[in-house]
Amino acid sequence: MTVEICTTRQVKCVVWDLDETLFEGVLLEGGALRLRDGVAVVVKELDRRGILQSVASRNDHDHAIERLESFGISEYFLFPQIHFGNKSESIQIIAKTLNIGIDTLAFVDDQAFERDEVSSLFPEVLCIDAADIGTILEMACMMPRFVTEDSANRRRMYIDDNERAVAEEHFEGPREEFLSGLNMRFSINLARQDDLKRAVELTERTNQLNATGRTYGYDELDELRTSPGHLLYICSLDDRYGSYGRIGLALVEKGESAWTIRLLLMSCRVMSRGVGAILLNHIIRKSREAHKPLHADFVETGRNRMMYVTYRFTGMREIERTGDVCLLELPEDSPAPGFPDYVEVLTDD
Secondary structure, three states: OHHHHOOOOOOOEEEEOHHHHHEEOOHHHOOOOEEOOOHHHHHHHHHHOOOEEEEEEEOOHHHHHHHHHHOOOHHHOOOOEEEOOOHHHHHHHHHHHHOOOHHHEEEEEOOHHHHHHHHHHOOOOEEEEHHHHHHHHHOHHHOOOOOOHHHHOHHHHHHHHHHHHHHHHOOOOOHHHHHHHOOEEEEEEEOOHHHHHHHHHHHHHOOOOEOOOOOOOHHHHHHHHHOOOEEEEEEEEEEOOEEEEEEEEEEEEEOOOOEEEEEEEEOHHHHHHOOOOHHHHHHHHHHHHOOOOEEEEEEOOOOOHHHHHHHHHOOOEEEEEEOOEEEEEOOOOOOOOOOOOOEEEEEOO
Protein backbone atom coordinates (compact mmCIF):
# COMPACT_ATOMS: atom_id res chain seq x y z
CA MET A 1 0.00 0.00 0.00
CA THR A 2 1.43 3.40 -0.97
CA VAL A 3 0.81 4.90 2.46
CA GLU A 4 3.06 2.30 4.12
CA ILE A 5 6.17 3.19 2.08
CA CYS A 6 5.92 6.84 3.04
CA THR A 7 6.79 6.86 6.73
CA THR A 8 10.53 7.57 6.98
CA ARG A 9 11.02 10.86 5.11
CA GLN A 10 9.33 14.18 4.60
CA VAL A 11 8.37 15.05 1.04
CA LYS A 12 9.36 18.58 -0.01
CA CYS A 13 7.96 18.52 -3.55
CA VAL A 14 5.22 16.56 -5.32
CA VAL A 15 5.68 16.23 -9.08
CA TRP A 16 2.50 15.58 -11.06
CA ASP A 17 1.85 13.93 -14.38
CA LEU A 18 -1.04 15.52 -16.31
CA ASP A 19 -2.92 13.08 -18.58
CA GLU A 20 -5.17 10.74 -16.59
CA THR A 21 -3.50 12.00 -13.40
CA LEU A 22 -4.28 15.66 -12.76
CA PHE A 23 -6.65 15.56 -15.75
CA GLU A 24 -9.21 13.00 -16.71
CA GLY A 25 -8.50 12.56 -20.42
CA VAL A 26 -5.51 12.99 -22.73
CA LEU A 27 -4.57 16.52 -23.78
CA LEU A 28 -3.18 15.68 -27.22
CA GLU A 29 -6.25 13.65 -28.16
CA GLY A 30 -8.50 16.70 -27.84
CA GLY A 31 -12.01 16.44 -26.48
CA ALA A 32 -13.25 17.48 -23.09
CA LEU A 33 -10.86 17.39 -20.15
CA ARG A 34 -11.65 17.87 -16.49
CA LEU A 35 -9.70 17.80 -13.30
CA ARG A 36 -9.68 14.48 -11.52
CA ASP A 37 -12.16 14.49 -8.65
CA GLY A 38 -10.61 15.87 -5.48
CA VAL A 39 -7.27 16.80 -7.04
CA ALA A 40 -7.75 20.55 -6.61
CA VAL A 41 -8.27 20.01 -2.88
CA VAL A 42 -5.06 17.97 -2.69
CA VAL A 43 -3.03 20.54 -4.64
CA LYS A 44 -4.22 23.47 -2.53
CA GLU A 45 -3.76 21.66 0.77
CA LEU A 46 -0.22 20.55 -0.09
CA ASP A 47 0.56 24.15 -0.93
CA ARG A 48 -0.86 25.31 2.42
CA ARG A 49 1.36 22.80 4.18
CA GLY A 50 4.44 24.23 2.47
CA ILE A 51 4.99 21.27 0.13
CA LEU A 52 6.14 22.49 -3.27
CA GLN A 53 4.67 21.10 -6.48
CA SER A 54 5.72 20.78 -10.10
CA VAL A 55 4.79 18.92 -13.29
CA ALA A 56 6.52 16.23 -15.36
CA SER A 57 4.43 15.51 -18.45
CA ARG A 58 4.92 14.33 -22.03
CA ASN A 59 2.91 17.08 -23.71
CA ASP A 60 3.05 20.30 -25.67
CA HIS A 61 4.22 22.87 -23.14
CA ASP A 62 2.12 25.88 -24.17
CA HIS A 63 -1.06 23.85 -24.62
CA ALA A 64 -0.63 22.17 -21.22
CA ILE A 65 0.02 25.44 -19.40
CA GLU A 66 -3.06 26.94 -21.05
CA ARG A 67 -5.20 24.08 -19.70
CA LEU A 68 -3.72 24.39 -16.21
CA GLU A 69 -4.54 28.10 -16.30
CA SER A 70 -8.09 27.34 -17.41
CA PHE A 71 -8.50 25.10 -14.35
CA GLY A 72 -7.16 27.87 -12.09
CA ILE A 73 -4.24 25.87 -10.67
CA SER A 74 -1.23 26.78 -12.85
CA GLU A 75 0.21 29.06 -10.14
CA TYR A 76 0.81 26.09 -7.82
CA PHE A 77 3.41 24.41 -10.05
CA LEU A 78 7.01 25.61 -9.98
CA PHE A 79 9.34 25.04 -12.94
CA PRO A 80 7.01 22.60 -14.79
CA GLN A 81 8.82 20.20 -17.13
CA ILE A 82 6.47 19.66 -20.06
CA HIS A 83 8.17 18.08 -23.08
CA PHE A 84 8.56 14.69 -24.72
CA GLY A 85 11.68 13.60 -22.86
CA ASN A 86 11.94 11.04 -20.05
CA LYS A 87 10.17 11.69 -16.77
CA SER A 88 13.37 10.84 -14.88
CA GLU A 89 15.12 13.71 -16.66
CA SER A 90 12.32 16.05 -15.62
CA ILE A 91 12.51 14.86 -12.02
CA GLN A 92 16.25 15.51 -11.93
CA ILE A 93 15.85 19.03 -13.38
CA ILE A 94 13.13 19.91 -10.87
CA ALA A 95 15.22 18.77 -7.89
CA LYS A 96 18.24 20.68 -9.13
CA THR A 97 16.27 23.85 -9.89
CA LEU A 98 14.60 23.82 -6.47
CA ASN A 99 17.96 22.94 -4.85
CA ILE A 100 16.47 20.08 -2.82
CA GLY A 101 17.52 16.46 -2.49
CA ILE A 102 15.99 14.14 -5.03
CA ASP A 103 15.08 11.85 -2.14
CA THR A 104 12.58 14.49 -0.97
CA LEU A 105 10.48 14.26 -4.16
CA ALA A 106 7.29 12.30 -4.80
CA PHE A 107 6.08 11.54 -8.34
CA VAL A 108 2.43 10.90 -9.18
CA ASP A 109 1.61 9.17 -12.49
CA ASP A 110 -1.10 6.84 -13.76
CA GLN A 111 1.32 4.80 -15.88
CA ALA A 112 3.31 2.02 -14.20
CA PHE A 113 5.89 2.30 -16.99
CA GLU A 114 6.58 5.96 -16.15
CA ARG A 115 6.82 5.26 -12.44
CA ASP A 116 9.19 2.35 -13.09
CA GLU A 117 11.33 4.49 -15.41
CA VAL A 118 11.80 7.04 -12.62
CA SER A 119 12.35 4.38 -9.95
CA SER A 120 14.96 2.59 -12.02
CA LEU A 121 17.21 5.68 -12.02
CA PHE A 122 16.10 7.31 -8.78
CA PRO A 123 14.85 4.62 -6.36
CA GLU A 124 14.81 7.24 -3.59
CA VAL A 125 11.91 9.10 -5.28
CA LEU A 126 8.53 8.12 -3.85
CA CYS A 127 6.38 7.02 -6.81
CA ILE A 128 2.61 7.13 -6.33
CA ASP A 129 -0.05 5.61 -8.57
CA ALA A 130 -2.62 8.21 -9.64
CA ALA A 131 -5.28 5.81 -8.36
CA ASP A 132 -3.97 6.60 -4.83
CA ILE A 133 -4.34 10.39 -5.07
CA GLY A 134 -7.10 10.26 -2.47
CA THR A 135 -4.60 8.97 0.12
CA ILE A 136 -1.87 11.55 -0.43
CA LEU A 137 -2.98 14.01 2.23
CA GLU A 138 -3.02 11.24 4.83
CA MET A 139 0.52 10.00 4.12
CA ALA A 140 2.89 10.62 7.02
CA CYS A 141 5.52 12.13 4.73
CA MET A 142 2.98 14.69 3.49
CA MET A 143 2.06 15.83 7.00
CA PRO A 144 4.63 18.24 8.46
CA ARG A 145 4.52 18.48 12.23
CA PHE A 146 3.81 22.22 12.05
CA VAL A 147 2.52 24.54 9.33
CA THR A 148 4.24 27.86 9.93
CA GLU A 149 4.04 31.23 8.24
CA ASP A 150 7.24 30.31 6.39
CA SER A 151 5.63 27.04 5.25
CA ALA A 152 2.56 28.76 3.89
CA ASN A 153 4.72 31.29 2.01
CA ARG A 154 7.25 28.76 0.68
CA ARG A 155 6.02 28.78 -2.93
CA ARG A 156 6.06 32.59 -3.00
CA MET A 157 9.61 32.57 -1.65
CA TYR A 158 10.76 30.27 -4.45
CA ILE A 159 9.14 32.55 -7.02
CA ASP A 160 11.03 35.50 -5.49
CA ASP A 161 14.24 33.44 -5.60
CA ASN A 162 13.72 32.81 -9.29
CA GLU A 163 13.28 36.54 -9.93
CA ARG A 164 16.57 37.16 -8.12
CA ALA A 165 18.30 34.48 -10.19
CA VAL A 166 17.05 35.97 -13.44
CA ALA A 167 18.15 39.44 -12.35
CA GLU A 168 21.61 38.14 -11.42
CA GLU A 169 21.95 36.30 -14.74
CA HIS A 170 21.35 39.54 -16.64
CA PHE A 171 23.45 41.72 -14.34
CA GLU A 172 26.63 43.08 -15.86
CA GLY A 173 29.27 43.86 -13.28
CA PRO A 174 31.01 42.37 -10.22
CA ARG A 175 28.97 39.91 -8.16
CA GLU A 176 29.43 41.92 -4.97
CA GLU A 177 27.91 44.91 -6.75
CA PHE A 178 24.83 42.82 -7.57
CA LEU A 179 24.60 41.59 -3.98
CA SER A 180 24.94 45.14 -2.68
CA GLY A 181 22.04 46.20 -4.88
CA LEU A 182 19.78 43.62 -3.23
CA ASN A 183 19.70 45.74 -0.02
CA MET A 184 19.89 42.63 2.15
CA ARG A 185 19.02 42.78 5.85
CA PHE A 186 20.15 39.83 7.95
CA SER A 187 18.48 39.72 11.38
CA ILE A 188 19.82 37.61 14.26
CA ASN A 189 17.50 37.24 17.25
CA LEU A 190 17.31 35.19 20.39
CA ALA A 191 14.48 32.76 19.66
CA ARG A 192 11.08 33.54 21.14
CA GLN A 193 8.35 31.02 21.82
CA ASP A 194 6.54 31.92 18.60
CA ASP A 195 9.73 31.05 16.65
CA LEU A 196 9.86 27.47 17.92
CA LYS A 197 7.59 25.79 15.36
CA ARG A 198 9.72 27.20 12.56
CA ALA A 199 12.87 26.21 14.49
CA VAL A 200 11.66 22.61 14.68
CA GLU A 201 10.86 22.71 10.97
CA LEU A 202 14.34 23.99 10.16
CA THR A 203 16.01 21.10 12.00
CA GLU A 204 13.80 18.61 10.17
CA ARG A 205 14.09 20.07 6.67
CA THR A 206 17.68 21.35 6.48
CA ASN A 207 20.16 18.71 5.36
CA GLN A 208 22.98 20.19 3.26
CA LEU A 209 23.79 23.18 5.49
CA ASN A 210 23.33 21.47 8.84
CA ALA A 211 26.47 20.93 10.89
CA THR A 212 25.17 17.93 12.85
CA GLY A 213 21.99 16.74 11.12
CA ARG A 214 20.29 16.50 14.49
CA THR A 215 16.58 17.27 14.85
CA TYR A 216 14.95 18.85 17.90
CA GLY A 217 11.44 18.72 19.28
CA TYR A 218 9.34 21.71 20.30
CA ASP A 219 9.55 21.11 24.05
CA GLU A 220 13.29 20.46 23.89
CA LEU A 221 13.93 23.74 22.07
CA ASP A 222 11.63 25.61 24.42
CA GLU A 223 13.61 24.34 27.41
CA LEU A 224 16.90 25.31 25.75
CA ARG A 225 15.51 28.71 24.81
CA THR A 226 14.85 29.56 28.45
CA SER A 227 17.99 27.89 29.84
CA PRO A 228 20.54 30.32 31.30
CA GLY A 229 23.26 27.98 30.05
CA HIS A 230 22.29 28.20 26.38
CA LEU A 231 21.72 30.67 23.56
CA LEU A 232 19.21 29.77 20.86
CA TYR A 233 19.51 32.05 17.84
CA ILE A 234 17.17 32.25 14.87
CA CYS A 235 17.87 34.46 11.89
CA SER A 236 15.96 35.82 8.91
CA LEU A 237 16.85 37.51 5.64
CA ASP A 238 15.03 40.16 3.60
CA ASP A 239 15.91 42.07 0.45
CA ARG A 240 14.26 44.28 -2.13
CA TYR A 241 12.48 41.29 -3.69
CA GLY A 242 10.87 40.21 -0.44
CA SER A 243 11.51 37.97 2.56
CA TYR A 244 13.39 34.70 2.63
CA GLY A 245 11.73 34.03 5.98
CA ARG A 246 13.51 32.54 8.96
CA ILE A 247 16.44 30.74 7.39
CA GLY A 248 18.98 29.90 10.10
CA LEU A 249 19.27 28.43 13.58
CA ALA A 250 22.08 28.02 16.10
CA LEU A 251 22.29 26.53 19.57
CA VAL A 252 25.21 27.53 21.78
CA GLU A 253 25.99 25.83 25.08
CA LYS A 254 27.64 28.29 27.46
CA GLY A 255 29.98 26.02 29.42
CA GLU A 256 32.17 27.23 32.25
CA SER A 257 35.43 26.61 30.39
CA ALA A 258 34.22 27.13 26.80
CA TRP A 259 31.20 27.86 24.63
CA THR A 260 30.19 25.07 22.23
CA ILE A 261 28.04 25.37 19.13
CA ARG A 262 25.81 22.31 19.37
CA LEU A 263 23.72 23.16 16.30
CA LEU A 264 24.32 25.40 13.31
CA LEU A 265 22.21 25.31 10.17
CA MET A 266 21.21 27.54 7.28
CA SER A 267 18.58 27.13 4.57
CA CYS A 268 19.98 26.11 1.19
CA ARG A 269 17.94 28.90 -0.39
CA VAL A 270 20.45 31.50 0.81
CA MET A 271 23.56 29.55 -0.20
CA SER A 272 24.25 31.87 -3.15
CA ARG A 273 23.66 35.11 -1.26
CA GLY A 274 27.03 35.18 0.49
CA VAL A 275 25.51 35.20 3.99
CA GLY A 276 26.35 31.67 5.15
CA ALA A 277 28.94 32.67 7.77
CA ILE A 278 27.18 35.68 9.29
CA LEU A 279 25.47 33.77 12.10
CA LEU A 280 28.70 31.93 12.94
CA ASN A 281 30.65 35.17 12.96
CA HIS A 282 28.11 36.71 15.35
CA ILE A 283 28.57 33.77 17.73
CA ILE A 284 32.35 34.18 17.52
CA ARG A 285 31.99 37.84 18.46
CA LYS A 286 29.72 37.04 21.43
CA SER A 287 32.08 34.33 22.74
CA ARG A 288 34.96 36.79 22.63
CA GLU A 289 32.93 39.40 24.46
CA ALA A 290 32.37 36.75 27.15
CA HIS A 291 36.09 35.86 27.07
CA LYS A 292 35.31 32.20 26.36
CA PRO A 293 37.02 29.82 23.92
CA LEU A 294 34.67 28.61 21.18
CA HIS A 295 34.16 24.98 20.19
CA ALA A 296 31.76 23.50 17.62
CA ASP A 297 30.25 20.06 17.04
CA PHE A 298 30.32 18.63 13.54
CA VAL A 299 28.84 15.31 12.39
CA GLU A 300 29.42 14.17 8.82
CA THR A 301 26.12 13.12 7.24
CA GLY A 302 27.25 12.65 3.67
CA ARG A 303 25.50 15.84 2.59
CA ASN A 304 26.82 18.59 4.85
CA ARG A 305 30.44 18.98 3.78
CA MET A 306 29.83 22.69 3.14
CA MET A 307 29.28 23.29 6.86
CA TYR A 308 32.64 21.72 7.68
CA VAL A 309 34.23 24.01 5.10
CA THR A 310 32.44 26.99 6.69
CA TYR A 311 33.88 26.14 10.10
CA ARG A 312 37.39 25.64 8.73
CA PHE A 313 37.19 28.85 6.70
CA THR A 314 36.75 30.82 9.93
CA GLY A 315 39.95 29.25 11.25
CA MET A 316 38.47 26.42 13.34
CA ARG A 317 40.53 23.26 13.64
CA GLU A 318 39.75 19.73 14.74
CA ILE A 319 40.76 18.84 18.27
CA GLU A 320 38.86 15.54 18.63
CA ARG A 321 37.41 13.00 16.16
CA THR A 322 35.64 9.67 16.51
CA GLY A 323 34.47 8.34 13.17
CA ASP A 324 32.15 10.90 11.59
CA VAL A 325 31.89 12.99 14.78
CA CYS A 326 34.38 15.71 15.51
CA LEU A 327 34.89 18.69 17.79
CA LEU A 328 36.44 21.86 16.42
CA GLU A 329 38.04 24.78 18.22
CA LEU A 330 38.65 28.38 17.19
CA PRO A 331 42.24 29.45 18.03
CA GLU A 332 42.32 32.40 20.38
CA ASP A 333 44.64 34.30 18.05
CA SER A 334 42.42 33.94 14.96
CA PRO A 335 41.43 37.24 13.30
CA ALA A 336 38.25 38.94 14.48
CA PRO A 337 35.45 38.12 12.03
CA GLY A 338 33.56 40.78 10.12
CA PHE A 339 30.32 40.94 8.17
CA PRO A 340 30.04 41.43 4.41
CA ASP A 341 29.74 45.05 3.33
CA TYR A 342 26.75 44.24 1.11
CA VAL A 343 24.56 43.08 4.04
CA GLU A 344 23.05 45.07 6.90
CA VAL A 345 23.25 42.88 10.01
CA LEU A 346 20.74 43.51 12.79
CA THR A 347 20.99 41.83 16.21
CA ASP A 348 19.05 42.03 19.46
CA ASP A 349 21.65 40.78 21.96
